[in-house]
Amino acid sequence: MSTPGKPLRADAQRNRAALIAKAREVFETGNFDLRFDDFARLAGVGTGTLYRHFPTREALVEAVYHEEVAALCDRARHLRDTLPAAEALATFLRGMVDHMDTHEGLARTLATLMASGSGALAEGSRALEQAVTDLMAAAVQEGTVRDDVGAGAVMMALHGIGAAHDRPDWRAEADGVITLVLDGLLAVR
Amino acid sequence: MSTPGKPLRADAQRNRAALIAKAREVFETGNFDLRFDDFARLAGVGTGTLYRHFPTREALVEAVYHEEVAALCDRARHLRDTLPAAEALATFLRGMVDHMDTHEGLARTLATLMASGSGALAEGSRALEQAVTDLMAAAVQEGTVRDDVGAGAVMMALHGIGAAHDRPDWRAEADGVITLVLDGLLAVR
DNA sequence: GATCGAAGTGGAGATAGTTTCCACTTTCGA
DNA sequence: TCGAAAGTGGAAACTATCTCCACTTCGATC
Numbered sequence: 001m002s003t004p005g006k007p008l009r010a011d012a013q014r015n016r017a018a019l020i021a022k023a024r025e026v027f028e029t030g031n032f033d034l035r036f037d038d039f040a041r042l043a044g045v046g047t048g049t050l051y052r053h054f055p056t057r058e059a060l061v062e063a064v065y066h067e068e069v070a071a072l073c074d075r076a077r078h079l080r081d082t083l084p085a086a087e088a089l090a091t092f093l094r095g096m097v098d099h100m101d102t103h104e105g106l107a108r109t110l111a112t113l114m115a116s117g118s119g120a121l122a123e124g125s126r127a128l129e130q131a132v133t134d135l136m137a138a139a140v141q142e143g144t145v146r147d148d149v150g151a152g153a154v155m156m157a158l159h160g161i162g163a164a165h166d167r168p169d170w171r172a173e174a175d176g177v178i179t180l181v182l183d184g185l186l187a188v189r
Numbered sequence: 190m191s192t193p194g195k196p197l198r199a200d201a202q203r204n205r206a207a208l209i210a211k212a213r214e215v216f217e218t219g220n221f222d223l224r225f226d227d228f229a230r231l232a233g234v235g236t237g238t239l240y241r242h243f244p245t246r247e248a249l250v251e252a253v254y255h256e257e258v259a260a261l262c263d264r265a266r267h268l269r270d271t272l273p274a275a276e277a278l279a280t281f282l283r284g285m286v287d288h289m290d291t292h293e294g295l296a297r298t299l300a301t302l303m304a305s306g307s308g309a310l311a312e313g314s315r316a317l318e319q320a321v322t323d324l325m326a327a328a329v330q331e332g333t334v335r336d337d338v339g340a341g342a343v344m345m346a347l348h349g350i351g352a353a354h355d356r357p358d359w360r361a362e363a364d365g366v367i368t369l370v371l372d373g374l375l376a377v378r
Numbered sequence: 379g380a381t382c383g384a385a386g387t388g389g390a391g392a393t394a395g396t397t398t399c400c401a402c403t404t405t406c407g408a
Numbered sequence: 409t410c411g412a413a414a415g416t417g418g419a420a421a422c423t424a425t426c427t428c429c430a431c432t433t434c435g436a437t438c
Binding site: 197198200201204229234235236237238241 | 413414415416417418
């Protein structure tokens with residue numbers, strides 16, 4: 001999907017990078033619904049250029065989201081290789097909350113987008129889900145986690161956390177959800 | 190918020206009712222992003238009338254959502270009065286999944302709206318959360334549910350379920366989340 | 379280091395969706 | 409029955425999105 005078959009011209013690459021950088025900055029501050037037109041100006045390119053690189057708002061978010069997800073997946077892999085499976089899972093999930101906490105704006109943007117059912121973030125989501133699936137499978141293997149509830153359920157819970165970023169007591173409640181999920185997973189079936 | 194201080198004229202009431210009825214029907218079938226203009230025509234009123242009654246899309250959803258929530262809260266109260274607290278909570282949560290399952294379109298509409306942070310559904314949400322809070326408090330009292338995780342966490346999880354209605358294996362995963370939450374809540378602290 | 383085709387650009391204007399506004403119609407109390 | 413207040417509807421103004429193409433820039437080739 002990253003279409004590496006077409007080597008972009010140097011200036012085009014620069015523009016693309018500038019757009020992504022600006023997008024990250026804007027999403028980070030949370031105002032996702034900036035006019036597309038204005039955004040182009042902000043990044044110092046014309047609307048046409050913006051549209052060529054990212055035909056939709058989703059495509060832009062996807063691009064920003066991409067490295068984010070890659071980093072998280074790496075982390076998951078690393079945890080799985082260095083900790084007992086159940087601990088790795090717990091650490092990863094708690095880490096996700098930390099991550100959403102520090103990248104609040106981005107988390108909110110993502111949640112908004114997913115809820116509008118765009119499906120453009122499918123790739124990233126699947127990668128993340130795969131990471132969780134692997135962590136859980138290892139823990140099941142190890143015998144420390146039940147096998148009758150799948151990774152999908154955990155993803156739903158994570159998503160719920162991300163989508164609720166405006167709750168006044170977000171952090172505590174998010175931690176609560178993770179606690180429930182982890183203890184629920186440990187429960188002997 | 191229901192502004193009962195102003196008795197609506199008979200015809201206005203009829204129009205309002207027609208709008209809500211049509212809205213329920215439309216949301217139920219899932220196409221939330223019908224043009225506001227067209228929707229007015231569908232309900233047999235002019236755009237102006239639609240806008241007067243419901244200045245925003247959210248207001249319209251709120252109106253539809255309202256009875257829905259009232260019914261759910263009643264159910265919660267009833268369960269609390271007729272079952273042991275822990276069971277009442279479990280039954281209520283499982284029932285929520287059923288409800289979202291049968292009213293898929295509405296659930297999706299709500300999720301979309303909440304994610305866009307409109308805040309217009311705050312009232313309904315709060316009522317629902319209060320119901321969950323009560324159920325949980327009773328169960329804590331009873332000693333069957335831990336007291337270090339609040340209702341907010343459960344709401345987040347529920348929200349995650351509602352927002353993920355497009356997953357192919359939705360029902361099973363939704364049940365999984367509820368299982369984790371319930372078992373997590375039971376876990377002795 | 380000059381030339382030329384391909385790749386890329388930007389913004390004017392077409393398109394699509396939202397909201398306001400107000401001349402007209404309907405209701406209902408006196 | 410009549411008049412004032414409430415309500416209506418849809419045309420017109422406004423806002424945001426997206427397309428299109430005349431022009432510019434790049435970089436491979438000689």
